Amino acid sequence: MILRRLQYELAGRVAGPFLLRLEAWRRARARRGRAHRPSPFAPPLECTRKLKELMSLHYLRGRYADGAVPVAWVTSGFPVEILRPLGFHAVYPENHAAMCGVQRLVPELSDAVEREGYSRDLCSYARTDLGCAATGKTPAGRLPRPDLLACCTNICQTVLYWYRALAARFQVPLVLVDTPFVYGQSTPHADRYVRDQLEEFVRVAERVSGRRADPAELVEVARLSREGARLWGECLATSRARPAPWAGFDGFFHMAPIVALRGSEACNAYYRVLLDELEDRVRRGVGGVREERHRLLWDNLPVWFAVRELSTLLAERGFNFVCTSYTNAWAEAGMQVDPSEPLASAARAYTHVILNQDLRNRLGILRRLASDYGCDGAVLHSDRSCKPYSIGQVDLKDRLARELGIRVLLLEADHSDPRAWAAEPAENRLTAFMEAFA
Amino acid sequence: MRREYILRQGRRSLAVLPVLYPKEILTALDVLAVEMWGPPGPPRGDAAGRLQTYVCAVVRNALAFLASGHADAVDGLLVPHTCDSLQGLATLLADFGGWRKPVVVFQHARGEDRPSARAFAEAELRALASSLERIFQRRLDPDRLAWALRLHAEIDACRATLLDGRARLDLDDAALYALLRRGEWLWPEEHLAELRAAAARLSPAPASPGIPILVTGYVPEPAGLLSALNRAGAYVAADDYAAVGRRLAPAPPPGRADPWAALLDRYLAFPPCPTRGSDQGARMRRLEALLDRSGARGVLVHVQKFCEPELFDVPAIRRTFAARGVPVVVVEGELERDLSAQAETRVEAFVEMLRSGARAA
Numbered sequence: 001m002i003l004r005r006l007q008y009e010l011a012g013r014v015a016g017p018f019l020l021r022l023e024a025w026r027r028a029r030a031r032r033g034r035a036h037r038p039s040p041f042a043p044p045l046e047c048t049r050k051l052k053e054l055m056s057l058h059y060l061r062g063r064y065a066d067g068a069v070p071v072a073w074v075t076s077g078f079p080v081e082i083l084r085p086l087g088f089h090a091v092y093p094e095n096h097a098a099m100c101g102v103q104r105l106v107p108e109l110s111d112a113v114e115r116e117g118y119s120r121d122l123c124s125y126a127r128t129d130l131g132c133a134a135t136g137k138t139p140a141g142r143l144p145r146p147d148l149l150a151c152c153t154n155i156c157q158t159v160l161y162w163y164r165a166l167a168a169r170f171q172v173p174l175v176l177v178d179t180p181f182v183y184g185q186s187t188p189h190a191d192r193y194v195r196d197q198l199e200e201f202v203r204v205a206e207r208v209s210g211r212r213a214d215p216a217e218l219v220e221v222a223r224l225s226r227e228g229a230r231l232w233g234e235c236l237a238t239s240r241a242r243p244a245p246w247a248g249f250d251g252f253f254h255m256a257p258i259v260a261l262r263g264s265e266a267c268n269a270y271y272r273v274l275l276d277e278l279e280d281r282v283r284r285g286v287g288g289v290r291e292e293r294h295r296l297l298w299d300n301l302p303v304w305f306a307v308r309e310l311s312t313l314l315a316e317r318g319f320n321f322v323c324t325s326y327t328n329a330w331a332e333a334g335m336q337v338d339p340s341e342p343l344a345s346a347a348r349a350y351t352h353v354i355l356n357q358d359l360r361n362r363l364g365i366l367r368r369l370a371s372d373y374g375c376d377g378a379v380l381h382s383d384r385s386c387k388p389y390s391i392g393q394v395d396l397k398d399r400l401a402r403e404l405g406i407r408v409l410l411l412e413a414d415h416s417d418p419r420a421w422a423a424e425p426a427e428n429r430l431t432a433f434m435e436a437f438a
Numbered sequence: 439m440r441r442e443y444i445l446r447q448g449r450r451s452l453a454v455l456p457v458l459y460p461k462e463i464l465t466a467l468d469v470l471a472v473e474m475w476g477p478p479g480p481p482r483g484d485a486a487g488r489l490q491t492y493v494c495a496v497v498r499n500a501l502a503f504l505a506s507g508h509a510d511a512v513d514g515l516l517v518p519h520t521c522d523s524l525q526g527l528a529t530l531l532a533d534f535g536g537w538r539k540p541v542v543v544f545q546h547a548r549g550e551d552r553p554s555a556r557a558f559a560e561a562e563l564r565a566l567a568s569s570l571e572r573i574f575q576r577r578l579d580p581d582r583l584a585w586a587l588r589l590h591a592e593i594d595a596c597r598a599t600l601l602d603g604r605a606r607l608d609l610d611d612a613a614l615y616a617l618l619r620r621g622e623w624l625w626p627e628e629h630l631a632e633l634r635a636a637a638a639r640l641s642p643a644p645a646s647p648g649i650p651i652l653v654t655g656y657v658p659e660p661a662g663l664l665s666a667l668n669r670a671g672a673y674v675a676a677d678d679y680a681a682v683g684r685r686l687a688p689a690p691p692p693g694r695a696d697p698w699a700a701l702l703d704r705y706l707a708f709p710p711c712p713t714r715g716s717d718q719g720a721r722m723r724r725l726e727a728l729l730d731r732s733g734a735r736g737v738l739v740h741v742q743k744f745c746e747p748e749l750f751d752v753p754a755i756r757r758t759f760a761a762r763g764v765p766v767v768v769v770e771g772e773l774e775r776d777l778s779a780q781a782e783t784r785v786e787a788f789v790e791m792l793r794s795g796a797r798a799a
């Protein structure tokens with residue numbers, strides 16, 4: 001246990017930073033002398049390197065976390081603030097599955113569980129993660145074994161089935177925070193229900209970690225969480241400037257800390273630096289896309305394995321995604337966490353995330369984003385893997401087009417399974433969409 | 439036919455989407471529940487195009503049906519919070535149109551029976567009753583609720599008797615299920631009368647309808663699947679369909695004077711179902727118990743394409759029965775009107791394999 005703890009701390013403080021610097025040096029050397037290809041993008045943000053370091057360290061520490069500290073696997077929308085004061089190392093299978101998506105590992109991992117009988121029609125994040133658990137294959141080197149599974153249904157019900165499968169595999173407790181869907185306003189009994197479950201959860205987490213939750217620490221984590229959400233929201237808001245200082249899809253990668261390290265000082269420190277850099281670009285008039293002519297809104301998860309291709313295709317014609325409902329969601333929810341009443345406010349905040357609210361609310365968010373960011377078009381990613389995010393998009397498309405007078409495209413894809421993606425037809429559709437702006 | 443029945447009834451009525459809901463409240467308010475499991479066949483109307491083709495046929499067909507005015511005979515719509523897709527349908531209809539009458543939702547307390555879940559379930563039952571009282575402008579009388587609870591407990595007992603006594607019935611599976619499924623839209627007292635009449639025809643000595651099978655899945659649609667089973671020489675000896683067996687509550691414990699407490703007990707006592715987020719282990723134990731009790735020799739899993747709640751349990755079902763050497767076959771459907779030739783061949787091959795005494799590898 002002591003040795004394991006030592007490895008965990010060393011991985012984070014000494015070995016990790018050293019290895020990352022070595023890797024950066026190797027890359028820089030490899031780049032030297034290489035001819036620069038013309039790119040429609042501005043040079044990458046300086047922060048991208050820091051982001052890589054931060055997230056790599058997180059995963060590197062994770063390799064040594066089990067046996068050193070209590071480990072929880074949590075859904076992205078889980079009120080993780082409660083776990084931090086109890087010393088948990090939190091693993092986000094969705095974030096990890098996105099990483100697998102970027103590296104196009106999903107078919108192989110999914111195949112492993114399809115052989116067990118899981119249908120290809122299930123969410124590809126779930127298939128990916130269950131595939132990792134079954135095969136042990138991961139681009140992160142190793143994922144620590146969980147002591148606790150924490151699942152919140154505010155993003156979908158899929159996560160409950162997925163986490164049940166994990167609980168059966170790892171034979172560890174699964175705690176569910178069930179958040180009733182909000183039609184209009186949440187009901188008082190639904191608010192009470194979520195709050196009661198958080199209290200029940202604290203007791204289980206205390207038992208698993210062997211520690212008592214310190215209310216003062218909880219207040220501090222809630223403060224950090226709220227501050228992190230504010231900073232992330234400010235980073236996103238820099239794209240209201242023309243040109244937007246970063247390419248919209250960059251946000252999908254830079255959101256990793258607010259997802260996986262929410263409620264920590266490391267997360268907030270990162271966003272302070274990112275915000276400085278983005279504001280500096282705004283002052284200097286530097287755009288993420290060199291020649292930004294059209295500004296688009298993106299709805300739904302990214303197509304992780306094709307982010308680069310899609311953004312290049314668009315940027316070459318002067319199109320930039322200046323806002324997305326997905327990255328925005330992480331700023332909005334966290335802002336509702338109130339350090340003066342951490343549990344009650346977390347119950348409210350996590351019940352009112354975009355996917356747990358009705359379509360009227362969703363339309364309001366899309367409308368507001370499109371107008372605040374001066375969008376003249378929108379692409380709604382119809383994500384085969386994510387029904388809660390995709391149902392309603394046909395109507396949303398018509399309404400946005402009609403009410404805002406903008407062009408809207410519904411693009412069929414999957415957030416991480418390339419087998420459900422037809423690159424050529426998709427590119428043709430996007431090209432035709434862009435031509436309509438001429 | 440249903441439309442005429444609804445109109446003839448002269449009762450207020452509510453279309454209800456799958457799966458579980460506290461029907462007793464509707465009955466007590468003298469409101470006819472008309473369940474919509476699709477309906478089967480191709481979508482009846484253009485509105486299905488408002489949903490992507492990777493959404494299940496139950497939801498797409500329901501949207502098409504409702505938005506094209508086919509359900510104009512009912513006074514409103516009740517959507518239990520069964521899955522992400524139905525949740526999406528409820529907000530789509532209410533927020534973006536396609537249905538002008540009231541939409542009421544009923545949310546389940548998911549997961550295990552915890553104090554928080556119990557309190558929420560009770561509050562949600564009462565909230566539903568209040569919404570219906572408002573819509574139908576009537577008060578829910580506790581004595582009527584107690585009566586409705588007794589009525590539905592008796593219906594469940596009768597349905598269970600028929601399912602358990604399948605081998606002693608002079609009905610084939612398609613006819614038995616047609617009878618059971620009439621309960622999805624008949625006024626409960628009429629349904630009970632039909633069930634009693636069928637139960638009276640149970641013969642004391644078991645006939646031998648063939649190889650006994652445990653069926654689990656969503657909804658017995660198309661009914662051709664059951665006929666195919668019978669033609670191949672097998673029959674449904676035990677049922678765990680979400681639409682049928684998983685909606686049979688065990689007999690209530692005696693002595694619950696307060697109808698609300700009895701309603702809550704009953705609601706929480708239904709067999710485990712993934713659409714309510716029940717524990718998967720509990721569902722597997724129940725399936726094993728059904729198999730043991732009925733002597734079924736194989737398991738047919740009959741699921742809807744794109745149905746996440748059901749599809750997530752398929753590997754566990756395979757594992758559970760593979761460990762016992764019991765063969766399992768999975769048939770996926772999309773609410774077709776007729777059974778596909780491919781599905782029929784699979785059913786035949788499966789029954790043939792059971793006949794030859796094969797065990798799961």
Ligand code: SF4
Pocket residue numbers: 094123124125126155156157158159301385386387388389
């Ligand atoms: S991608 Fe969609 S379905 Fe999958 S876990 Fe996320 S919210 Fe749920």
Ligand code: SF4
Pocket residue numbers: 456494495496497520521522523524656713742744745746747748
């Ligand atoms: S078939 Fe499955 S996905 Fe479709 S409505 Fe029923 S429970 Fe939901």
